[in-house]
Amino acid sequence: MSTTMTNGYFLEARGLTKYYPIQNDLLSRIMGRTAMLKAVDGINFYIKRGETLGLVGESGCGKSTTGRLVARLLEPTAGSAYLQGRNIFTLRSPEVHKLRKTVQFVFQDPYSSLNPRKTIMQIISRPLEVHGLASNFLQKRHRVIELLTMVGLGAEHVDRYPHEFSGGQRQRIAIARALAVSPDLVIADEPVSALDVSIQAQILNLFRQLQEELHLTYLFIAHDLSVVRHISDRVAVMYVGKIAETGTVEQIFERPMHPYTQALLAAVPLPNPVAPPPRLTLSGEVISPVNPPGGCRLYGRCPLAGPECAEIDPELRDRGGEHFVACHKV
């Protein structure tokens, strides 16, 4: 597999799909009542090396599932994800093990992502052990302290337990753990959503700083548009398992084209009492990802919808300058 198969992007997802069959028992199948939850439905996106792609969308849109697929924490129903030209889903066992050194994950909940029965030393040194990155205790300890210092904690924290730390500190520990193997790609799934606003700012700064120092590439999943704007270079907007729009942060936030992106941006209340108030530009509620109808997922809520929107699912097309939009009407 050569690099020319992809466009030279660091990570490229093509037709990435994850379906969950629900109600798939025998009786339901006999009665023709099976249902398919299309969590991620054939999405395409790319991330350039050293860049941050912000993946944004409301609950149930499939962004977390996408993150897990790219980390190969889940197996896809279809599609591929090329990391430096190689499809991560066709790798065989020993190479999947190596993949774990290249791609690491930071989870949303700092309270459940750290093993409460292990010390910080044990939590952070485990990946070192698994990947044979330290041959003796002193080396491990040295590396763990180095990592803790990188994330703004100290040597004194090494032998403590997670419950002794605040949410923000735990998230720093989770980041240190992810960095232990010197990954190239870090997937962060809502890493600051569970934190207070003033701590969020600290952790976001940390992400940025580490990216600069260690030349990391990020897939940053979040629902908070202000956070996404702050941390991302490019942004992909998801809606019910599909990508509606992708572009640079300026394109998405200043010249959004897809009606859903526009609706999301219009709905955010700005921390400024004299700014325009949040507006609702879409009627109704989100459709379910279970057995979604054909056609555009926004049909029924979209002010621009026409007859073709109900029939044909729009493809993501480049509208110029790598600004991709999936819409028949714009």
Place this chain on the structure above:
Amino acid sequence: MRAADEVILQLDELTTRFHLRRGTLTAVDRVTFAIRRGETFGLVGESGCGKSVTARSIMRLITIPPGEIATGRVVFEGEDLLQKTPRAMRAVRGKRIAMVFQEPMTALNPVFPVSTQIADGLRNNLGLTPRQARQRVIEVLRLVGIPSAERRMDDYVHQFSGGMRQRVMLAMALSCDPQFLIADEPTTALDVTIQAQILDLIRDMIKRFEMSLLFITHNLGVVAHMCDTVGVMYASHLVEKTDTKTLFAEPLHPYTWGLLNSIPHLETRRRYLNPIQGSVCNMLTPPTGCKFHPRCEKAMDICRQQIPPLREVAPGHQVACHLY
């Protein structure tokens, strides 16, 4: 006729403590503020600052023990709620002051249909017959925008989406026509587009029924949009209070500045944010003097020694800080 400037709720030195095995924690410390009829008052602060405990103290929903409403008064329409008997307090809750909570899935009862839950309050507070209650339930569900209210009224909470559940909770709160609504982070668990719908709905209802609103949140965008007046809480104290425009334009307390400076903005992008250094103190062993001083750029000697009192330093603008 109701006078616009009349104070409907006055908190005077409200202090609520929790006696835990590890020690005594003062969650709300001498908090004082007033809300006028028709006013929307936002209580803002990060987790642990005491804003939810303040709301629950007003409603007397604090579990005693280990909680204790130690001192202070909560004067609602001229009566001190803290002096009322439990029975008298039940006549206030739901009927005169109603509350909407953050997580509708946990605040609503999962084993009863929503009609039963709403009707419960109607029958207890207003003495309606089952038939009258059912009729009112339909009315109030329609009011909050539940489509096909008659058909959906007997559904269970899990059969509604997040936004719909919050509408149900709002319907319940409004059903007995209260004068005062307390909303504790009502949109935090909701998607941004649903949040916009619910905030619009709350604004509509407040205006329509001439209600006063105590809105608790940590989201400064929501505060800017919804509230007339804002109180900022930090580690059990009310540290600043003024009208919304002034708070955002001329914040006085260093914590308020810190908060406003640390949030990422939708409209502009800076390379690095300016977070407040450090983190909130341990409330079981708080520092002496001003609880913010370990994180404060402007801390002086007196800040380590004395807790600054809340004082009016400009018309309508109160702040608790030794800088003023």
